[in-house]
């Protein structure tokens with residue numbers, strides 16, 4: 124499929140804002156919505172994986188070393204990971 | 220030449236739909252409806268056309284259902300009026316934003332409350348900004364002709380917008396009028412099968428009704444607005460083709476005796492015929508009266524309107540709806556914008572009349588002209604007026 128230009132001008136928007144082709148939701152970077160982003164302190168992390176389980180966006184991944192990190196392209200900054208991390212390894216930091 | 224038959228206008232409108240090779244219709248048959256729904260279901264049940272007639276549980280479902288069918292590439296139709304149109308409201312801007320060429324007949328009626336159901340234009344005016352192409356008809360023949368033309372306008376690749384045909388409830392829908400039906404073969408030629416921009420098919424997946432945040436929403440709105448404004452050219456082309464094939468001529472704004480007119484009535488819908496008689500009467504009494512009838516309400520034909528009023532010094536706008544808390548009726552508000560910045564614009568006198576089915580007869584038009592001319596000659600500014608309201 125042809126890669127869609129983004130952001131489009133009004134002349135480029137497809138009629139009815141139709142999205143052609145399947146499985147392209149990942150092209151929409153919902154991470155742009157966030158006002159805060161999570162920062163991990165691996166020194167405090169006990170690798171329990173709760174952040175991974177609770178992230179409603181499914182954007183927390185295990186790293187090669189067994190710690191965790193968010194894909195900031197999709198993290199909406201809800202702070203649930205930081206709330207659930209009981210050892211306090213995640214801090215929410217203001218964007219910008 | 221085709222035979223003229225006497226037929227109730229609502230029934231004639233559904234007969235016109237039957238000529239259009241529709242695939243599907245969904246209509247909710249409760250009051251306020253018109254015989255459009257009833258007769259169309261008869262046509263389908265009798266096997267006269269090969270189409271689905273979906274009996275839905277509300278008007279909200281009716282419009283949602285035709286929108287879904289239209290997304291699959293089908294040619295679809297629905298009809299409603301008054302409260303039914305109000306219940307459809309949530310979906311109307313979605314249909315236009317999704318660029319689905321749904322065609323809808325609206326038997327214009329008052330909106331409750333108080334509970335009324337009789338004719339005025341409050342229903343469509345409250346849906347004015349939903350991004351549909353909006354046409355008004357004056358008589359039964361126009362209801363037939365414009366219903367057929369609406370499909371061609373709506374489905375044009377440069378338009379792809381829903382289109383509604385406004386037929387005054389009762390005043391027109393329930394009248395028996397002489398109508399001439401175009402030949403089916405000619406209609407097939409005029410209106411070939413729809414060529415949808417996209418369809419819902421598993422072999423070619425697309426997403427319709429997408430989500431759009433502030434980073435793209437304004438671009439989508441601008442594209443829709445440009446498409447709606449551009450629809451004017453397509454309406455003109457379709458009218459021209461209709462004239463060529465069927466002989467009857469339609470204009471975006473119709474004029475009657477305006478060439479030398481000093482004062483001009485502005486109407487929409489069925490009252491145009493009464494106003495014509497009033498113009499004749501006024502002319503007999505020595506008043507240079509004329510009449511302008513707006514056929515295309517959205518997109519509003521600004522240039523054509525300004526050309527139509529000619530050199531008139533006084534416009535008497537007949538509004539069958541009120542913009543509560545605003546500057547009168549919706550038609551006059553539009554006309555004042557159309558005239559903004561013009562050199563020596565005419566005075567605009569606005570009459571809110573015919574609400575909730577109240578009759579407006581020839582002598583009412585004459586009385587309004589008399590009032591307006593008196594004020595105009597004295598140089599008095601005139602605010603909008605609820606014509607004929609007691610007190």
Ligand code: SF4
Pocket residue numbers: 163167168169170171172173174175191207208209210211212213
């Ligand atoms: S919840 Fe906290 S401690 Fe548990 S894996 Fe995630 S960051 Fe580490």
Ligand code: SF4
Pocket residue numbers: 160161177178179180181182183193197198199200201202203204205
């Ligand atoms: S802030 Fe919310 S969206 Fe982002 S990684 Fe944490 S839980 Fe997931």
